[in-house]
Every structure is written in C-alpha cells, then in structure tokens.
Amino acid sequence: MAKKLTKRSEDYSKWYNELVVQADLAENSAVRGCMVIKPYGFAIWEKMQAELDRMFKETGHQNAYFPLFVPKSLFEAEEKNAEGFAKECAVVTHYRLQNDPDNEGKLRVDPEAKLEEELVVRPTSEAIIWNTYKGWIQSYRDLPILVNQWANVVRWEMRTRLFLRTSEFLWQEGHTAHANKAEAIAEAAQMQEVYATFAEEFMAMPVIKGVKTDSERFAGAEETYTIEALMQDGKALQAGTSHFLGQNFAKAFDVKFATKEGKLDHVWATSWGVSTRLIGGLIMTHSDDHGLVLPPKLAPIQVVIVPIYKSEEELNRITEVAKELQRDLRNVGVSVKFDNRDTHKPGWKFAQYELQGVPLRIGIGPKDLEKRTVELARRDTLTKEFVAKDEVVNKVKDLLVEIQNTLHERALDFRNNHITKVDTFDDFEKVIKEKGGFVSAHWDGTEETEDRIKKRTKATIRCIPFDADNETGSCVLTGKPSQQRVLFAKAY
C-alpha cells in the first residue's frame, strides 16, 4: 500500500511526483530523463490516442510512419529548425558493439563501425518528412497531403519531470502539404480547434486559444497556434501546438509543384502535435490530495466494484450480483472492473482506486444484498450514497456525465478566477508572485520587453489570445503603445 501523498499546499511538485508513481502511472527509468509508462498510465494514453486518432481521421488525415533517424545533413537543411533543436539531440555515431579486449567480457563501441554521417534521433520530423514529400509531390493533383504519425521523439532535456518533460516522449505529429497559403493556414487553425475540443470535451481541461509571439514560436514556423491550460498551482501548460510553416521547409527541401495554371510553386506546410505531456496536464488539472481524479471519458476503468465479505459464502452471493451489474453496465458501454482478489482487503482496495482516480466505486456487502442496494462513491466529490440495485445502471450513466461536467466546470472556474488584468508592473509582479495564473497585460510587442519581463518575473507570454477585447493601452513595462492585452504566466 502506498504512503499518504504530500499535500498540494505543502509542496505541489512533490505531490505531483508522488502521485504519478503511487498511482502507477509512470516511473523514472535507468536511462537519464526517460520514463517508463506503466500499464495504468499507458491505458490513459490509449484512450487519448483513440479519441484524437478518430478526430484526425474525421478531418481527413491518414497515419503513416517515417524513420526514427535523420541524417545530419537533412537535419540542418532548414536552418531555424536545426538551430532550435541542435542543442538537445541524441546522436547515433556507430552501428556495432564488440568485445573489448582491454576489459574482458564487456562490450564497447566498435571504433571501425563509425557511421559516415551521424544520425540524429528525431526531436521532431519535419526534416525527414519534407525530404520524403519531395518524392510525393509533383503537381497540384498530389495535394493536399494530410498525414499524421504516432511516434516517439527524443529531446535531450537537462531537467526532466515525468510526463511533463522527458528526454524521450510519445506524441503524434501531423505534417501536411498544401497548394496555397490560405489552405495551410486553415489547416493549422483547424488542428488547433481539434486540440481545443479534445482538451475541453475529453480532458475536461479548459484551454485558451491564441498564437505565440516570435520568441515562443516553433523553430521554423511562421505562426504557432497554441492551446494553453492552467494548472492548480497557477502555472500554465502549453497543451498543444499547430504550426503554419509557410514555404520554409518546401524551400529547404526544394519541394515544388505544378499549379493548375501550369506554374511551379513551393508547397505550403503545417505541422501540429500533442504528446504524453497531456497526461501531466490532466493530472494537474483535476487531481487532489487523495490522488488522481480522472474525467470519465478518459478513465481506463470508469466503475470499480468491490465486494465486502467475511465468508466464502458471502463472496459467492455478492459475486452473483456484482457480475450481473458488471454485465448490465458493460451493455450500456461503461467500463467496469470487478475486483474480487482475495489478496487484498476492501479498505486497501478503496484507497487504491481513490488514489488511481476511478470515477465511481460500487461497494457491495451482505447488508446490501438484503436491502437490494449498493454503496456508490464518487471520486470527484468523495461523497457516497446508497442506491437501489435496480437503479444503479441509470444512476451510473447519469453520474458519469455529471462528473465529466463537474470537473470541467470546476477547472473552468479556477482558470477564470486566475486571469488577472493588470496595468502596472508592480501589480504584474505581485500577481505573478502571490496569486499566479494568467496575467492579462499590455505589451509593446517587442522581444526585448518580453525578455526583460521574463528575467524579472519568470513569466513568459503564453499567447496572444484570440478572444481579447479590441483594447489599446500602454505596455506594462515600457509604457509604449500596445494594441491588445496578451497573457503572461509562469509555465511548465
């Protein structure tokens, strides 16, 4: 049985790490900065994948797979992108191990098996994919290309945290090619919308849509569309980004197409991705001091049934009712686990499923059999009630919807209460320091000011939001004219 979690109010970061490990979601591995995603954590990722994959396909995308490795010469073809990722690349230099004559029984890299050209382990796949698209695209008839890939990528991070920032992570990366600028921009905007819908409707995580400033933009992009969420500790989390890449990669890889009018033009591009980082965001949006809280739509187990019994005979009678309930619930599409293990006591199981965030728990004891009731416990509110057995299926169906909505509302209230308009730099610093959350402030539009604010407060511009008022003002730091408020925050 796991130890009690550190309270969020005591040490949010410690609470997070303990929760991830104790709820069996993930753990650190023997490889610096790389995590092991345990079955329960991976089951959440599978639920996320299934929904996202469906949404990608509904918007006309197909999956494909491109190589893990990028030859150095391709990697550096688009200069800004290469510069953006060069400092965090794992590099393969050799292709063979051999016995080390100086260290018997041990292996060493075979110095004769040096690659002619080093291979970069993909930190993102624009380079290898655009080099491939060159062979796929001759004319406007070959466009658009709407491709996504589910893959692992590696970014050699110096400071890592489970799910939030790991040297290897799982993600999907969409890479599309278009015949004109407007279509590519529409695609990038559409995928931001898909991500926002997924975050709101499945993760129950409110997000703010906007675009990044120059300094926060994806390396090689002309515009980065982002969805930004707010965690319980007042820090923002970039939850998904979609990039309009202009013709940068087409130019770098010489990808031209014959237009309908018979001219040659460079192809327009987008890329977009979300990663296992979303699981970190999910945890930090809903969970509490008792452990994980999961929105029903992404919970690997929506309902757990725990029998409470003293004798074998009691267990048998309870099992009969439990299995009937399990079947009835499954018939209406609810995922149910009946935990009849005799190696653990009911109390242990209650604590475990609370820690693991199972939305609903059904307890059945001998008295329940008599009264034809069950005890139904909600994870989100930690409340319990007795429900007539015949009403359980309908009650569960209703509650799963209600919990999903409650979690979203709760998170939305918190987020809305943590967007603070400020007009002076004193207030700016105070809010960032004391309250946290998003600070909505005027900014003069320069990278220099952004940088100075970051140095003084650790807050960065999370996005220039789409839904801002058309309000002019003066930059909170320099007093220079500003066209609209932007959202600052400290961020993960």
Add this chain to the structure above:
Amino acid sequence: MAKKLTKRSEDYSKWYNELVVQADLAENSAVRGCMVIKPYGFAIWEKMQAELDRMFKETGHQNAYFPLFVPKSLFEAEEKNAEGFAKECAVVTHYRLQNDPDNEGKLRVDPEAKLEEELVVRPTSEAIIWNTYKGWIQSYRDLPILVNQWANVVRWEMRTRLFLRTSEFLWQEGHTAHANKAEAIAEAAQMQEVYATFAEEFMAMPVIKGVKTDSERFAGAEETYTIEALMQDGKALQAGTSHFLGQNFAKAFDVKFATKEGKLDHVWATSWGVSTRLIGGLIMTHSDDHGLVLPPKLAPIQVVIVPIYKSEEELNRITEVAKELQRDLRNVGVSVKFDNRDTHKPGWKFAQYELQGVPLRIGIGPKDLEKRTVELARRDTLTKEFVAKDEVVNKVKDLLVEIQNTLHERALDFRNNHITKVDTFDDFEKVIKEKGGFVSAHWDGTEETEDRIKKRTKATIRCIPFDADNETGSCVLTGKPSQQRVLFAKAY
C-alpha cells in the same frame, strides 16, 4: 500511373519491390535501411494492430511503454542476448550538435557532449524491461506480469528489403513474468497460438507451428516457439516467435520473488513478438502479377465504387446511387470508398485499385442506372459479374467471406503441395534447388549437421513441427539416428 509490374516468374524479388512501391505501401528513405511506411501500407498495419491488440487484451495483457535507449551496461547483462544483438546495434554516444567553426553554417557533434555511458537503441527490450521489473516484483502477489509494448526497434542490418528486413521496424513485444516454469511455458505456447490464429484467420496465411533448434533460437531463450509460413517463391518466412526465457533474465537482473511458501526464487519469463515484416508475408502469400491481393479482413478499403460517366449530369445520377450503396454497405460494417475524383479516368482507377488489392470493385455507368444493376469485380479471381442493385449488399457480404476463405484455401493448397518428404541428401538438394518449399527430412539433432546442410544448400531448419508423425529414421546427411522429421527451407 504506375508501370506494369515485373512478372513473378521472371524475377520474384523485383516483382516484390516494385509492388511495394507502386501499390503505395512503403518506400526506402534517406536513412540507410530504414523505410517510410506510406498511408496505404500503414493502414494495413493499423488493421493488424487492432486485431492483435484485441487478442492480447482478451488473453489478459496490458500495454505499457519502456525507453528507446538501453544503457550499455544493462544491455550486456544477459550475455547470450547481448552477444546475439551486439553486432547490429545503433549506438548513441553524444547528446548535442553545435556549429562547426571549421565548416561555417554546418552542424557537427559537440565533442564535449559525450555521454558517460553509451546508449544502445533497443534491438529488443528484454534488458531494459527486466531491469524495470526488478522494481515491480517482490512477491508472488505481484505475478504474473502480462505486458505488451508497441514500439520501434533498430537492428543495423547490412542487407535490407522493404518490410522483410529493415534497420528500423515496428513491432509489438510482449514481456511476461511468472511464478513458475509451467506457467511461463504455457504463456509462450498460448502466444504462439494467438499468432497462428491471427495468421490463419485474418491474414489467410497458413502457418506451421513448431519450435526452433538451438542455432535458430532467440538469443537468451530456452525455447523459441515459431510460426512458419511459405511464400510463393518457395521460401519460408518466420512470421512470429514466442520465447520461453527460463530464469535467464531474472538471474541477469537479479529479479527474485517471495513464493507463497515464503522462499525466494527467480522469476520465470517469456517474450514474444511480431512485426511489420508480417506485411511482407501478407504480400508474398496472396499477391499476383497484377499487384497486391488483400484478404478482406485486413483490407483498408474492402469495396471501392468507381463511377463511369461522360457528363456532369450522368455523374450526378450515378453519385446518388453510389452514395446510397456506400451508406448501406457501411451500415453492415463494410468499408467503402467512393472514388469520384475528376482528375483520373475510370480505367486508371480500375488499374490502381487492382494494383492496391482492393477486394471488390463496383463500377456504375449510365446503363447500370437504366437496368438497376452494378458491375461487381473480384480482385482475387479477376472475375466480373452484373448484380442487381438491390442484391449488392448481400452479395458483397457473402463475397467478402468467400474471398477470405478462397485466399486461405489457395495458400494452404500451395503450402501443402510444397512440403516434400525426402530421405536422401540428393533428393534434399534437388527439392531445395528445383521445387523449393519445405523439405521434411530426418536430422541427427546436431548443430554441426544443421550447419553443414546450410552451407551446402542455404536451407535451414525452420522448425521442429508439433504435428510430425512419431517416426524414427536416419539423418538425411549423416545417416545417424533421428527421432522425428524436421522442416528445412530456404528462408527470408
């Protein structure tokens, strides 16, 4: 439009390569030996994954994810396994690129970013996983662990072929931990059975079940269970393997558990995997000189509807009927594409879908509208018939089943006609050289004889089959006593 394929009888290998590329399944990439799996090829892999994943889950397995990299010291902990894979490992030695002062604008590996310990890109994950399981297993209560991972692996192959042998490939690898030997053996056997069922029922590819000899066994295994298929050119293909690993990895990584009786024992292990190589097997089992032939259960598109029209008005009337058909077929679970692109002619489309192995093609022209018929063409037999529109849905449902069965029967006949019993080495050589296929022969059980036969004929022992007669005899090469016939073949 693609060029005509080389005939199988002319050059099987060339036919295969052309088919893979022209049917848009995969292509070579800029990275030596690594392939790009194109959307149509990847869609087949997704169908395979979905069925296999369901079968794994039905047998109690869960998915998880382990790091791509294995520190060298862990990699070499199980000596046989390390020895088996050392010569084909991609090795990461550095984690950063920098601008090269001697070569302006270019990047080079930063010599100061050398890793203290080299990282092997996983060729298989036993080492990293058993190092992880050490932390998961204390007592018999923690067992069994039934985990699978879908992942990419890298084996630096010198001679590669699309799908069949690539330096990077996609696969699943199951890794299970058990409290006793019998249970681990039962698991390994069960997964062989799962693979066999998948091959026969979904791929329509007959397989022979058996075990590997010492020399063909997985490095580090005590027993390797295999399924062996036969390709049209008479070469065998190892289509899936399941390994009983004994306590080898538990000993190498010191994974012990407290038994029910309170003793400490090493854990028993299995691992099992199939890969994108299966797509190569699928192609070489069913396809013909016209291109790919797909069993309906794995076809991304089961039915394609092609309109044949001269005027916009005709197209509109055909579209109405086609969309109705598409909806009706989808309602009964058939995947249907309606290809109404005006950029390609019907003849081009017919050829393309034939090349891509779509099981059924429906053509609708103006005359069909009059007669209330459609033209229905089968890919497997290349036959066509007119079918009354009202009967199409039932006809299609029946035909999809029939095609699946026909493909299996055809492949089974071919396979059975290519198992030849021989009792002299002359006959052995002759069959291997002239007819190909499996040669069923007596063997004295020694690695030396196996090796000599391989050197003389290029044939290896594909497996010691389970269903062999209990027949003793004399080794086909040495004349020494033999307990049963084994199956030799040249293999991919």
